[in-house]
Structure formats: C-alpha cells, structure tokens
Amino acid sequence: MYGLIAAFDQTTESFIKNVWKELKEKSISSYAYEVEDRIPHITLASYNQLNRRDFFDQMDETYRYQSVIDVNFKSIGSFLKSGALYYSPTVTKGLYELHSNHHKDFERFQDDPNSLYLPDHWIPHCTIANRLSQEKLQEAFHYCSKRHSALFGKIVKVALIEVTEKHTAPIIYSKKLIE
Template sequence: MYALIAILDEKTELIIKDIWKELYEKSISIYAYEVENRIPHITLASYNDLNKAEYVKQMDEFYEDKSAIDITFHSIGSFLNSGALFFSPTVTIELMEFHSNHHRYFERFNDNPNSLYLPNNWIPHCTLANRLSPEKLSEAFNYCSKRNSTIQGKIKEVALIDVTNKNKAPIVYSKELNEKNTTKV
C-alpha cells in the first residue's frame, strides 16, 4: 500500500511533533512512535498497488510548477468510533483544488473506489492521536483544544510513502512545492 501525503512547513511540523511528544509524556497517546520516523502530514491519496516508477515520473511532472499551499488549523476533530484526534485545516478553495487536481491527473492509478481520500470523501486532517479509548480521547481533546490557538503554516512538499510495513512508512519519492511569489505589482 502507498499514500501520497502533504508535508507541512518546518515550524508547523515542530508544533505537531511537540504535541505528539507531550501526549506521549502524559501517557495519553503513543501515535507518534508507532511508526518509525513518522512525520506530521495530511494524506491526499491512497493506493493498494502502484507502478512506482510511472507514478514518480508523473508526480515529478505534475508537481513541477505547483506552489506551496497556505494552511490554517482552526479546529480539532475526531472520526466517529475511531479514537482518532486531529487538527482540521480550514477547507479553502485552494486546498480543495490542489486535492481534486491531483486526483484528476492521477485518476488512472486509483485502484480503490472506496478510498476515504478521493474527492467527495476526503476530510483533510493532520492526526494528533489514534486508536484512543473514549477516556483517552477525551483527555487528548481537552489537552489539545487548550494548547494552541490558530496555527498558520504551509503545505511545502508532497511525498509518496510506502505503508506496506505496519511500523515503517518510508518516503519513496518527494517533491518540494514552489514558494509563492508574493511580490506585488
């Protein structure tokens, strides 16, 4: 199995890693440490099987001229009956177009019509904790809802990861996005 993930800027990544560490130290969640070298991310797509060489080639071409995406986390949420807690980014037109344009371009690779990452199914999120008991979920929610105010960052890179192994998710290939030109004319 493979996933395409959106990697966040260093400042935002550090905030989330600090939360992961604090949840671990408070004996609330071990999520961050269940997978070797886990990095904060937003999953954009998933695939059961993949021609990696062809996908990487297409990924390199498609993302060559794509710009970094501004992202703002205003809220936290949970999926029903999952024990998951996540930061939920503001759903902007730019974020939705970024996601849907990816799926349109890479449609031939979609081998799971029930994927939760397809357009019209996707709930963008950055996981803070997972598989928590109801008591730990409540504890994590209370902690995380008070820890931060709004977090503003960027999606700065996309990466294809191999999630075949339960305890590892190595990056197969990544592509940095272009910095936006902020010069006013």
C-alpha cells in the same frame, strides 16, 4: 500500501511533533511513535499497488509548477467510533485544488474505489492521536483544545510514502513545492 501526503514547513512540523511528544509524556497517546518515519501530514490519496516509475513521472509532471499552499488549523475533530483526534485544516481554495487536481491527474492509478481520500469522501486532517479509548480521547481533546488558539503554516512538499508491515512509512519520492 502507498499514501500521497502533503508535508508541512519545518515550524509547523515541529509544532505538531511537540504535541505528539507531550501527549506521549502525559501517557495519553503514543500514536506518533507506533510507525517509524511518521511525519505530520495531510493525506491526499492512497493506493494499494503502484507502478512506481510511472507514478514518479506523473508526480514530476503534475507538481512541476505547484506553489506552496498556506494551511491553517483552527479546529480539532474526531472520526466517529475511531478513537482518533486530529487537527482540521480550513479547506481553502488552494488545499481543495491540490487534492482535486491530484485525483484528476492520477486517476489511472486509482485502485481502491472505497478509499477515504477520494473526492467527495475526503475529510482533510492531520492526525494527532489514534485508537484511543473514550476516556483518553476526551483527555487528548481537552489538552489539545486548551494548548493553542490556531496554527498557521504551509504545505511545502508532496511525498509518496510506503506503509509497510514492519510499521515503517518512509518517503520514497517527493516533490518540493515552489516558494
């Protein structure tokens, strides 16, 4: 399985990694440490199978002139009956266009009509914790909602990751966005 992710600037990435670390230290969630190579991100698309070379070529074409996108997180949320907690970015014109343009340009690669990342199904988010009991979800929500007021950063790269059965998710190709 593959995911196309939007990755953050170093400051934003470090902030989220610190939250992950604190949640682990407080025995609330070890989500971030369950998959080797996990980095904070917003998933833009998912694929079951890919012709990698064609996909890489399309990434080169699509993201050649893509500018860095400001992102801000002013709320946290949870998917119903999931035990997941996430930072919810404000859906700006830039974030919306990044997602919708990706799906237009990569339509030929779409192989999952039930993907949660398709236009009209996508809920942009950066996962903080997952598979939590109701008690731990409440604890994580309380901790994260009191930790800071807002997080402002940038999406500086798009990357294709491969999620493996060995609990790894390495970046196999990426494109830096233009500053």
